[in-house]
Amino acid sequence: MINNRFMANPQIPVPVDGKTYYGCCAGCKAKLESDPSARVAVDPVTQKPVDKALAVLGKTETGAVLNFENEQTFASYARGSAQN
Numbered sequence: 001m002i003n004n005r006f007m008a009n010p011q012i013p014v015p016v017d018g019k020t021y022y023g024c025c026a027g028c029k030a031k032l033e034s035d036p037s038a039r040v041a042v043d044p045v046t047q048k049p050v051d052k053a054l055a056v057l058g059k060t061e062t063g064a065v066l067n068f069e070n071e072q073t074f075a076s077y078a079r080g081s082a083q084n
Helices: 026-034 071-083
Strands: 012-016 019-023 040-042 049-051 056-059 065-068
Touching: 012 026, 019 026, 040 065, 056 071, 065 071
Parallel strands: none
Antiparallel strands: 012 019, 040 049, 056 065
């Protein structure tokens, strides 16, 4: 979640305030626990902040992970990407 890249290996679950985030290492785990901004992304369609524990995830062909508010914004993004 920290670097917004697809990781083929299982991630470390990091519970914070009743939600579960994921990190790839002890450093990411510590950052997720201590830095609220590490737990938020921006929906590429609406440009609104999205809690990474609640986001609908998408992955680009290059392995970048995108965080969406909901299935509708994910579908809107996928339709737009398919047209390009």
